[in-house]
Amino acid sequence: MRQPPVHLLKQMNIFIMEGFMILFVSCVTVRVNLCSPNMPSLKILPLDGHFNFHEVHHAARDFGNRYQFLPMAVLHPKTVSDIATVVKHIWDMGPHSELTVAARGHGHSLQGQSQAHRGIVVHMESLKGPEIQVYTGNFPYADVSGGELWINILHESLKFGLAPKSWTDYLHLTVGGTLSNAGISGQAFRHGPQISNVRQLEVVTGKGEIVYCSEGQNDDLFHGVLGGLGQFGIITRARISLEAAPARVRWIRVLYSDFAAFTRDQEHLISGENSFNYVEGFVIINRTGLLNNWRLSFNPKDPVQASQFKSDGRTLFCLELAKYFSPDKTDIINQEVENLLSELSYIPSTLFVSEVTYTDFLDRVHVSEMKLRSKDLWDIPHPWLNLLIPKSKIHTFAQGVFGNILTETSNGPILIYPVNRSKWDNRTSVVIPEEHIFYLVAFLTSAVPSSTGTDGLEHILIQNKRILEFCETANLGVKQYLPHYTKQEEWQVHFGPRWEKFVQRKSTYDPLAILAPGQRIFQKATPFS
Ligand SMILES: Cc1cc2nc3c(=O)[nH]c(=O)nc-3n(C[C@H](O)[C@H](O)[C@H](O)COP(=O)(O)OP(=O)(O)OC[C@H]3O[C@@H](n4cnc5c(N)ncnc54)[C@H](O)[C@@H]3O)c2cc1C
Ligand SMILES: *[C@@H]1O[C@H](CO)[C@@H](O)[C@H](O)[C@H]1NC(C)=O
Ligand SMILES: *[C@@H]1O[C@H](CO)[C@@H](O)[C@H](O)[C@H]1NC(C)=O
Ligand SMILES: *[C@@H]1O[C@H](CO)[C@@H](O)[C@H](O)[C@H]1NC(C)=O
Secondary structure (H helix, E strand, O other), X not given: OOOOOHHHHHHHHHXXXXXXXXXXXXXXXXXXHHHOOOHHHHHOOOOOOXXXXXXXXXXXXXXXXXXXXXXXXXXXXXXXXXXXXHHHHHXXXXXXXXXXXXXXXXXXXXXXXXXXXXXXXXXXHHOOOOOOEEEOOOOOEEEEEOOOEHHHHHHHHHOOOEEEOOOOOOOOOEHHHHHOOOOOOOOHHHHOOHHHXXXXXXXXXXXXXXXXXXXXXXXXXXXXXXXXXXXXXXXXXXXXXXXXXXXXXXXXXXXXXXXXXXXXXXXHHHHOOOOOXXXXXXXEXXXXXXXXXXXXXXXXXXXXXXXXXXXXXXXXXXXXXEEEEOHHHHHHHHHHHHHHXXXXXXXXXXXXXXXXXXXXXXOHHHHHHHHHHHOOOOOOOOOOEEEEEEHHHHHHHHHHHEOOOEOOOOOOOEEEEEEEHHHOOOXXXXXXXXXXXXXXXXXXXXXXXXXXXXXXXXXXXXXXXXXXXXXXXXXXXXXXXXOOOOOHHHHHXXXXXXXXXXXXXXXXXXXXXXXXXXXXOOOOOOOOO
């Protein structure tokens, strides 16, 4: 066996601590493949697409770059019935087969959620047909594949002057992947998350049935799948609400040193109807380092940028805003933006304004991705931590964490912005705090491989742990977004009063626990109750 590099060994220690079996080395794969008794029966299934039993390594990694579980095979489906056939086949094998199925969108999970140890990974991006269909009219929408990337939906709908309403910060993610979580960004305060902007789904359940669902038809499955962490079905098609797309975006950043003033302004901005179209923000603590530049590309021509503001020793809060407009309305937009800004109490000398196309605005993180890729800083471990924090506790949280547990933000940005619960549908599966307003706080860290310093994986994981412990001790009522737990009791706490419903849906739509095993909520062939 080849000796794994030192930083992998270090990671292995961490994994062992957490009690995981990790397969790193390729010779193990071969043995697993040859020994599998399930392979022959899969090989003879009638499919439009195909299985690959050999090139499976890419399906054993994800954006988090920390967990690697080798599947037995990767399914490249051409049609929905390919997916249904395979799931049905496994369903028919009954509880004694250990085979599981994980839909893999773009593999941008953080902790193995789209992986299936010795199971089947469905490469959802292969499911291209039928192509994206855009419908114009009073309530425009697009019908898209569950494996479609949001960036492709943007390009296609723009041909009709339309675009989806609610986004994620990064568009190289799939519809099925973000709808299984929520899809939260700076538009969510107005439109709700992406799961609030879907009208209809086509789903393959854990029994291999193809089911259409919406508010009016199979509504329990419809709501269950949204934010359902892939537990109840594989989303093969989705109907996404569209709106008229703006041509241009006024993109604004202003700085605060006072956290109370910063959050007061954020909350004020999300409460007004006639406000900005996008409200986010981020924290800058004692800023140094390169990784912090990721996601923060602003105006490449402007050498002075809010995100590059040196904050040596200090903590600053950057409010990020966008106002959409059409070029013939420049005068009106100038006046509106000026009025809105006049109500805010940021540090007067820190107004940074830029103007970009709608596409450039939405696809902004891709620019950072290219930069980081060119420096080999993209495919590195991402020990991200995403929290949803009730508004009433955000000051306690900030006091305990910013400048205290965290003494710098050189490992990556920390996003922070409020959303309004009334735009979320409580019939969906997503778990959010109880209060009317809650904050998304996203620690988007990158770990430098082999580093033992403050930018190393171990250091960041300890920091994450301290943050979670602080939330727990201070009883903040925090919920994790893109949650990750390894024990069912922890999941039960995560879901709280919603656990019963979640289990009930599982027993209805995927009773053998075939789907999305990488979430580690239910285990195949173990009865859940
Ligand atoms: C750079 C970056 C920026 C991000 N920004 C945001 C953001 O602003 N807001 C936000 O909300 N999230 C954000 N995310 C998180 C993102 O929503 C998740 O990574 C999500 O998992 C989507 O990624 P994916 O399409 O690659 O899905 P995968 O990681 O492949 O899958 C995620 C989960 O969903 C399941 N799944 C995948 N496809 C389907 C399907 N068709 N049907 C049913 N289940 C399925 C998988 O089995 C897995 O359990 C960001 C991620 C990255 C890497
Ligand atoms: C949240 O949204 C609802 C519905 O639009 C609105 O009535 C309410 O005032 C908002 N709450 C806050 C605090 O902004
Ligand atoms: C800021 O960062 C520098 C360099 O990492 C460090 O030496 C200094 O102690 C930090 N200051 C504070 C106040 O944390
Ligand atoms: C969802 O919200 C509605 C209206 O606020 C409430 O009546 C209902 O009980 C809630 N349902 C759940 C499951 O929490």
